[in-house]
Amino acid sequence: MMTTGLLPEGFHDRLPPHADAAAAVEARVLEAARLHGYERVDPPLAEHADGLSSRLKDGALTDAVRFVDPVSQRTLAIRPDMTAQIARIAATRMGHHPRPVRLSYAGPVLRLRADQLAPAREWRQIGCELIGRDSVAAAAEVVGVAVESLSAAGASGLSIDFTLPDLVETLAAGPLPVAADQIEPLRSALDAKDAGAVATLAPAYLPLVEAAGPFDAAVARLRAFDAKGVLASRLDALSAIAVSLGDRVALTLDPTERHGFEYQSWLGFSLFVAGASREVGRGGTYMIVGAEGEEPATGFSLYADAIVATAGAVERRxxxxxxxxxxxxxxxxxxxxxxxxxxxxxxxxxxxxxxxxxxxxxxxxxx
CATH class of the missing domain: 3.40.50 (Rossmann fold)
Known part of the structure; x- marks a missing residue:
């Protein structure tokens, strides 16, 4: 019987030479990470859904494809992101390992639905996680490894957009109180840069709508806004990370960006390269859930297909x-x-x- 060869929406074949190019990107990223002490792990494609969803603080499986395992009759989930699996490995199989644990990984991920800007539902995810630390030194190392990995993969025109995912909670618990039921609407309004909504919910937060932009200017505006110094440690940390990067990468800061950083703690960042219409990776600090409670971690993820797409015509020799x-x-x-x-x-x-x-x-x- 003749078939049409059509694939489900959001799926595509990777053909020559692009499949080779994506594999080469993956190999170069993992090698750059290995040289910094990040050892590779390879978790399975699917796990028990309840276990996968419990490993990241506030980490839901809203984007996971689930099904009932015919063997165990338990609900399984195909991973929509590999970070939770690395958290499981670090907390269980490597729970005895001295901290920090440096791990790298690569593999396919599957999402239940896609958005208009990123219509693919299947991706090849590559990344590094530093388990046990979310300090300034840890963040600087992870951001630096991400930059070196992208350079090793052949990307150019690198830029990083930083964010402070817990900014609203930090201010609301200190100098700028906000009712608990208003925090999430306020975060959404700031993320959307909706000045009218912010003015209605909490007028004192209006300066944050204009706080985004080139890194140095944005940090200066935030310091001026932060009259009581509640954000001083975070801003000092961001400045230290920026200094560690030197002039290798362009830097911006959008302190209220939340989309894609739902489970990050004090730091989040998006990675961009020349020729890309959107980010080619993300990272930040977060908390994992282990047998003895929460544990800090820092990491980043890249997407090989997005990096290859920036190269235009892939060279064949x-x-x-x-x-x-x-x-x-x-x-x-x-x-x-x-x-x-x-x-x-x-x-x-x-x-x-x-x-x-x-x-x-x-x-x-x-x-």
Missing amino acids: RLFLPPGTPVADGAAMRAAGWVTVAALEADDTPQAQLCTHLWKDGVAQPV
């Missing part, structure tokens, strides 16, 4: 080996980094094998 080419010649060229494609028939051609070069007279010649 394939060397065609005509019939009769000595085996040693092909081996030498592969050792030199070439992809070789050997002719299997006498009438085979470089064009038919999508080759960019031809091995002729001992030289790789452009086709």
Whole structure:
């Protein structure tokens, strides 16, 4: 029976050369992380839904595809994000390990639904988690590893947008009290930069609507707003992280950004590269739930497909080996980094094998 080859909405095949390019991005990111001491773990695609949802503080499984396991009759969930699985491994299988634990990972994730800006429901997620610390030093290390990983993957024009996910709670519990039932509406209004709603809910928070922008100017505005110094430690921490990055990356600050940072604590950040219409990764500090209570952590996640998409046309460099080419010649060229494609028939051609070069007279010649 003939099939159409159509895939469900939000799914797509990764074809050559893009699948190779995405795999190369993944390998380079993981190698950059390994050089900083992050060791790889590989959790399963699905887990018990209740266990997966319990590992991150405030971490719900609203985006998870669930199904009943025919063996155990328990509800399983296909991971929509790998961070909760790393939290489980750190809290259980590696609970005895001295802190901090540095772990890296890569694998597919599946989401129940997508949004208009990111219509894919299946992604290949790559990341690092530093379990046991959410200090300034830990955050600076993780942000630095994220930057090095993107550079190793071939990305350019790097920029980071920082946010302070617990900003409203911190102010509401101190100098700018807000009724408990008004905190979530206020956070949503600030996230949407809805000055009218903010003015109705809590006029004292209006300066935060204009506080976003280039890093130095935004920090200065926040310091001026923070007359009682409640935010001083957070702003000092952000400045220390910025200093650690030097001039390798452009920095901005949007202190009230909340979308995508629902379970982060004092720090969140989005990663951007040249050519990308939206972020290619996110990270921050958060709390995991273990056998002995909550534990701090810091990490980031990247998406290989989003990084590859910024490269435009993916380069192919394939060397065609005509019939009769000595085996040693092909081996030498592969050792030199070439992809070789050997002719299997006498009438085979470089064009038919999508080759960019031809091995002729001992030289790789452009086709």
